Amino acid sequence: MxxxxxxxxxxxxxxxxxxxxxxxxxxxxxxxxxxxxxxxxxxxxxxxxxxxxxxxxxxxxxxxxxxxxxxxxxxxxxxxxxxxxxxxxxxxxxxxxxxxxxxxxxxxxxxxxxxxxxxxxxxxxxxxxxxxxxxxxxxxxxxxxxxxxxxxxxxxxxxxxxxxxxxxxxxxxxxxxxxxxxxxxxxxxxxxxxxxxxxxxxxxxxxxxxxxxxxxxxxxxxxxxxxxxxxxxxxxxxxxxxxxxxxxxxxxxxxxxxxxxxxxxxGNAPFLVFEDADVDAAVAGAMAAKFRNGGEACTAANRFLVHEAVAEEFTAKLVEKVRAVRLGPGTDDGVTLGPLVEEKARDKVQAFVADAVAHGAAVLLGGEVPEGPGWFYPATVLTGAGPQARLHREEIFGPVVSITTFADEAEAVRLANDTEFGLISFAFTTDLARGLRMAEVLETGMLGLNSGVISNPAAPFGGVKQSxxxxxxxxxxxxxxxxxxxxxxxxxxx
CATH class of the missing domain: 3.40.605.10 (Aldehyde Dehydrogenase; Chain A, domain 1)
Known part of the structure; x- marks a missing residue:
């Protein structure tokens, strides 16, 4: 246009x-x-x-x-x-x-x-x-x-x-x-x-x-x-x-x-990637779950929990996809990430990133407010934020991925459920039994199983706990x- x-x-x-x-x-x-x-x-x-x-x-x-x-x-x-x-x-x-x-x-x-x-x-x-x-x-x-x-x-x-x-x-x-x-x-x-x-x-x-x-x-x-x-x-x-x-x-x-x-x-949605996941499908799901609506969604993936066996591959492929995100006014052709809704929202996302870095996170991509008018924030990927970082506890509501690794299924479930919220969770696995287990053990009102977007008028939308x-x-x-x-x-x- x-x-x-x-x-x-x-x-x-x-x-x-x-x-x-x-x-x-x-x-x-x-x-x-x-x-x-x-x-x-x-x-x-x-x-x-x-x-x-x-x-x-x-x-x-x-x-x-x-x-x-x-x-x-x-x-x-x-x-x-x-x-x-x-x-x-x-x-x-x-x-x-x-x-x-x-x-x-x-x-x-x-x-x-x-x-x-x-x-x-x-x-x-x-x-x-x-x-x-x-x-x-x-x-x-x-x-x-x-x-x-x-x-x-x-x-x-x-x-x-x-x-x-x-x-x-x-x-x-x-x-x-x-x-x-x-x-x-x-x-x-x-x-x-x-x-x-x-x-x-x-x-x-x-x-x-x-x-x-x-x-x-x-x-x-x-x-x-x-x-x-x-x-x-x-x-x-x-x-x-x-x-x-x-x-x-x-x-x-x-x-x-x-x-x-x-x-x-x-929400404070966990995005679980197990060792048997189709990594390419998980990356595609992550892009949809995180960057749809610029991350300004209660259903946006907030905490990326990735099995240590596939963390390196998942992170590298995700960074490659995120690097292709084009930031700009939503009315411009080819733009895939618009501004945040207001200055306060942009400043809050920047504060989350700064806090994560202070708690040991490495910034692999993005992380800096661009010059110029508007409330823009770039697509950002972090790894290694310590457990006390705010973005583990609070909704980011912006285009920031934070990746944490886990060693086994029990740890993944513990980390995923370690929140007062329970709106939606995402899990990527090729093991049907494991997927069904996640539907029973994750404290969530909705589960995206091998899918990054599940909102549908024909499906019941809502959460548990304080969601x-x-x-x-x-x-x-x-x-x-x-x-x-x-x-x-x-x-x-x-």
Missing amino acids: TDQLTARRQDELLRTMHTDLYIDGAWREATGGRRFAVENPATGEELTTVADADPADAMAALDAADRAQAGWARTAPRERGEILRRAFELITARADDFALLMTLEMGKPLAESKGEATYGAEFFRWFSEEAVRIAGRYSAATDNKSRVLVTKRPVGPSILITPWNFPLAMGTRKIGPALAAGCTVVLKPAQLTPLTALLLAQVLEEAGVPAGVVNLVPTTRAGDTTGPLLQDPRARKLSFTGSTGVGRALLADASGQVLRTSMELG GIGREGAHEGIEEYLETVYVGIADPLA
Whole structure:
């Protein structure tokens, strides 16, 4: 894509899209006309401004969601599904617009943004089909003196809080099951990447979502704005994707009303390469698991644990692949690694590398902040960081590989499980029995077995330990927005 063509498309898209709050089926200014700037991380320059919601705006959104709840719950499942299907088709038709917005406000290369447009749209198609498959059951009680009727009904108005790293997919992964189940929503997108969510709201409006069913409140004051919603008895569900620290605070806030919660929190994914692994496949998997989204993903491989028998070969081949990574603005042709999302994120990654070096790590590639504008950090490979290095304990959230060796399977499992997190793990082995053992002994909600990317709308996404509560996607995803109701019936044959 040429710079001139990109600039024209960018100007037209930003000029024509809505940038106000979306409440009760209408686009409106924030209270007091407050707005905040959205910046391009590749340049640090302002892209546009967006309405900045305050607590009163958020409460207006909840008011609208509450008014719309009964009608939406009564809407035929087929109709709810057809609306989601239309939204899927509209996102697909505007995939280039969504991709450009994501690259502009978040930084990932256009090819990856296009991939997210496809992935994100698929949640709407998946849950359009799940809307008509909400099922209960009818059975005889064990003593045959009564009957058991089990039905499902929507939880009710849901507060959805999404992160900046996958601006489209995180929205569709939450909105899709909520709408399919019959729940209305208030969505608060990340401050750094609200533009994609705003275009998504516009698409949902075009798809025929009734007024009040979807409400969108971008804000720079997340806690102040969403906090009162969690204390309001009309809100019945909270779904959050983000850091474990913020998740803990939200769980505390949600406890007052005993809200149903879904928490997709931090990760510290181990990437295990056993002595019998196909090393070339492991290297390809490592590139996907680490550098997809520039490493800014909770599913990114964080700790590379490699058997000492293949460590030299794996490291040499990985360095060769990493050396070919091209750093630059995501809109430029051929770029495979864009900037980090903001200066603070770039500085944090640099601090991780410096700390690792202080704890004995050798820098095989990268490790230095490049000159020039934007929040760029090069693809980096480290080996030999001591056990006290921060990157063994905390999410790097950047394009840094840190390799540690192990001697046997027992040590690999011990190192992999030595974390408070448990979102995803990766294991490369040609031994099927060992792979199945890893599925049973690794403390993780998901396992990539000989695969570096396993996210799929048809699969349940979520973690254990302090990586979260609940699952998104798959058949399990819609259950998060449904209440189970039991009706005891007197024996009809008595």
